Amino acid sequence: MSGLVMPAPKADLLARRAEIVAALRQIVPGEGVIDTETEMRPFESDGVTAYRQLPLVVVLPSTTQQVSQVLAYANANGIPVVPRGAGTSLSGGALPLADGILLGMGKFNRILDIDFENRTVVAQPGVTNLGITTAVADHGFYYAPDPSSQIACTIGGNVGENSGGVHCLKYGLTTNNVLGVEMVLITGEIIRLGGKHLDSGGLDLLGVIVGSEGLLGVVTEVTVRILRKPETARAVLLGFPSSEAAGACVAAIIAAGIIPGGMEMMDRMMVHAAEAFLGAGYPLDVEALLIVELDGPEAEVNHLIGRVAEIGNGLGCMTLRASTSEAERVAFWAGRKAAFPAVGRISPDYLCMDGTIPRKALPLVLSRMEEMSVKYGLRCGNVFHAGDGNLHPLICYDANTPGELDKAEAFGADILLLCVEVGGVLTGEHGVGVEKRDLMPSMFNEVDLAHQQRLKCAFDPEALLNPGKVFPVLHRCAELGRMHVSAGKLPFPDIPRF
């Protein structure tokens, strides 16, 4: 793996492997403990296949009690634990550790409760994102966050990563759609936060659990809110001669008070790649293509389609097509949704980045990325959740060419640093994981990171849950706990006091 430094495996844990495996078999009998190299191989990486590591052992529990006992055992023996859902992470969040337990939650695959009156679903963490929607679709409901991997990714993983999707601007990320969790702490203690009601009535622990990347606990049950599927959804394709013009159109739509269900931008390279891949009918003469989807009651959607068309025309769009059937709407999206495989066809390998920027910085960021592309000698296409400024540059490289992965990673890091420089952030929806871990100091100083880590210390003082992720340096909690104060007088004697 390229230059990534993970916590050094503890020799004593490696030496005690047989004993650890035997102890875990006492907790999870039968096929729930996997220790042969062949069978562990599928767990050695997640969606970031550039990083691979066989774990000490794979454990696949099927009850909360088993999770509790596994974690209590790990805690008592100082064994690191890496939780894993479907392994679709795009930041290496489920990358195993050589001396650690890989805790796969795939057997938690049941939906426990569907409550249409209260509009909630209670699911085990291994249920897929799409599985929740499928379970309620008959009644006209759906679960809103829709990461591209929704057919495979699990709701537990979504909670860990605070996953997004193309409909975030209007419907929020995972965190806005999760009402409660049951979670096991590293001590084996089980807590429940939230439920079918809204908010916590106090401190919002659920708010920090979502997106905590498996560093705070292992979620064993999730309560989500479901929504009525919109009555109508229609999409408009707008092609522009420049990304500036397309960006101006996005800004104008929002300034007009319209929040589309989805608003995506693709650059020329991505439009061509998608068109070559499946012939979505995209115009090939444009520099930037926007897909704007309006959803809601039919009268509203038709009204807003007219307004979006007016805005597009006013800003010189070259192509403007509104879908007139569900089949056409799906076709508009097909190209965008196939963007990754389409790039896979024109390049042997690619890295997908995930920065977010203030939208107005888009022209600057795109032109700087073109310069970087020349500098590194690597092609880069862009798909962009234009409504919320979430950029997905796809850097093309060939892993078989020595040094290209390193170059691609350096290119990616430069892009993310640029995102931070223009007021944005390192990751919009894929998580920090190992991929962006070492870039965290570009966004946060030591004091910022220390405060984040104090939260970690309250949950997991020995740092056994998913170590090596998110934090570039994990300080010992005792060290963080010290407070340096010098006894003194009331500062600023001149500040107003009443």
Add this chain to the structure above:
Amino acid sequence: MSAATAAMSGDRLCPRDEADVAETVRWAASEGRTLDVAGRRSKAALGRAIQTDFTLELAALSGVTLYEPEELVLSARAGTPVAEIAALVAGANQMMAFEPMDFGPLLGQKAGAGTLGGLLACNLAGPRRPSAGAARDHALGIRAVSGRGEVFKAGGRVVKNVTGYDLPRGLAGSHGTFAAFTEITIKVLPRPETVETLLILGLDDAAAAGAMSAAVGSYYDVSGAAHVPGDVAQTLPALAGIGRAVTALRLEGVQPSILHRRGKLEALLRARGELAFLDADASRAFWLAIRDVLPFAASGGGEVGGEVGGEVGGATARAERDARVIWRVSVAPMAGARIGAAVRTVGGRCFYDWAGGLVWIEMPCTEPQASLVRQAVSAAGGGHATLIRAAAPVRAAQEVFQPLDAITGALVRRMKSGFDPAGVLSPGRMYAGM
């Protein structure tokens, strides 16, 4: 000055900027002093009644530092009045979509006195909560000073961000006990062009819950669903002349859409009871009353003007307030009616927001009200109950916030000792000894 005299005189410390805040907290930590973190003290009567050496008043940290309407983002210092922000964004046809409630009228304070910091510290929300979220869902980034006297930031200024722990959300609802916010970045959204409200008249609480569930679960984008039982409806000017229980369903957006949805909703709900309408102006008045709990507002509360932070009315008004306490309960929407039934057995009144899931209760100040309310919540499938208004001794004698179980309580205490090891910031405001 000794700590004892400071406590007795209730000294206010008014830092001018973030550096002052940090310095003051560091000093307090080193001297073993305690600070009650406040904005403009409009919600000083919220939470457990506590005594601290000083009030740390952040009103001087005021002003919007960034507002980019086309980016849907606004940053302001924590002491900026919410009213100022609301007026600014309204000028660009935008809003804080979570519709933060104003506790002033309910607590016997002036209306419009709250600050942005208080809004996030109390995780405020309004009738749009089920569809749009609470303050927690709109906080993008914070700067804050922890009990260590250290300035830290978390989150960012963009809508979509998963970089590091979501501390802006985690500290929402922390009531100043972990950190004092110094600057907050929030998401703003377009304001709906217009609003109307469809009313169903005369339903009992359970039937209302069913009607609200059908409406909110329909295609027709209901952005507010409240039920006001007959005894409370009679006291509400916005419902003058109706004289019966009112179940209200709000429709917001562009006019053609509202017309369409109103027709569809009428067809959906006609069989459930007599229908009526509120136009845009009447709708705004009604939903403001629901948002700010005006049916149970203290007499004289909510007046505009005059000095902020001062109590409205004299001893009579206070005695009137103290005689009847206010509880706020959040349960599953269909379970709300069970809470209402329980509090009526002891002479309480209530109304419902959030499609039935938020229950505002006014009841006589008699013991053991906390156990009655919380047992009802537990029997209804769980949720939380907060004692919002009561005389200080009542708030000192019982748990104001929903008690935490032993494991979660220990976890929260560990978090508190990480952020505020010396126990400087509003100790005891939320939970005894923390």
